[in-house]
Amino acid sequence: MTSSAAEPFSAGNFQTWLGQITLAISEGADSDVPCGSCSACCRSSQFILVADTDVAARSVIPAELLFAAPGLPAGNHVMGFDAQGHCPMFGDQGCSIYDSRPQACRTYDCRIFAATGIDVAVDGHTEIAARVDQWQFELGAEGDVALAAVRAAADYVTANAQTLGLEYSATARALAAIQMTTQP
Ligand code: SF4
Ligand code: SF4
Structure with a gap:
């Protein structure tokens, strides 16, 4: 939104x-x-790091969505996005794995x-940029x-x-x- x-x-x-x-x-x-109703960063064709330490995220993200993370040690992965640029874990109600989301999502600001x-x-x-323009x-x-x-x-x-x-x-x-x- x-x-x-x-x-x-x-x-x-x-x-x-x-x-x-x-x-x-x-x-x-x-x-x-304070994101409010914004979900731009979940819908912006971003590769999300799912680190080897993201144990909870790994327990809920289907293995077929994970790909070896370039330049990082084995065991670290990235999760891609769908044809709309949405994270595959993003649903009608927002993040479907919010409590188990990767650390990269927790630190993103x-x-x-x-x-x-x-x-x-x-x-x-561009959607993230539009939100950025609103910050004061x-x-x-x-x-x-x-x-x-x-x-x-x-x-x-x-x-x-x-x-x-x-x-x-x-x-x-x-x-x-x-x-x-x-x-x-
Ligand atoms: S783009 Fe910014 S305000 Fe929007 S959901 Fe992501 S972190 Fe929150
Ligand atoms: S895992 Fe959740 S918080 Fe992270 S990008 Fe996907 S939908 Fe957004």
């Missing part, structure tokens, strides 16, 4: 969010995205694109400084994407920019 492009959604306090997404990136902590200004639409994810962070003076630092890192990553090997993924560029900003 798509949302009206004109309707803003609160993305929360920027610095609080930056702390949370840092934990999600570094430690795999779950994200807490499209606010990384609102924070970095990196356009996820260049990867063809609460800033304030300190938040402005933190946001400027993230944007500067994003500019660097974008300008050096090929050198960094990140030219094929807006998600990888956005995550790299945030890591660059928050790592000591």
Whole structure:
């Protein structure tokens, strides 16, 4: 279900969010995205990592939907999408395996694109991009400084994407920019 492009959604306090997404990136902590009725990332022709550690997900995802994950050790898989670009676990009521969904789904947070200004639409994810356009962070003076630092890192990553090997993924560029900003 798509949302009206004109309707803003609160993305929360920027610095609080930056702390949370840092934990999600570094430690795999779950994200807490106020998605509402949006399900764009489940319907955007994305390959979902089903890691060897995703025991609960593996117990409910049919084996025939899993393919060896390129570049990762044996035992890690990806799950593809159907002809409509939907995750095969996505149904009329949303995620059919929500309580057992892979960690990649638990950590996904499209606010990384609102924070970095990196356009996820260049990867063809136009519905996610429409949702990203609706996010509005609460800033304030300190938040402005933190946001400027993230944007500067994003500019660097974008300008050096090929050198960094990140030219094929807006998600990888956005995550790299945030890591660059928050790592000591
Ligand atoms: S695109 Fe963003 S808001 Fe929509 S379901 Fe995914 S994480 Fe939630
Ligand atoms: S497993 Fe569930 S949460 Fe993850 S992409 Fe598929 S439908 Fe969405």
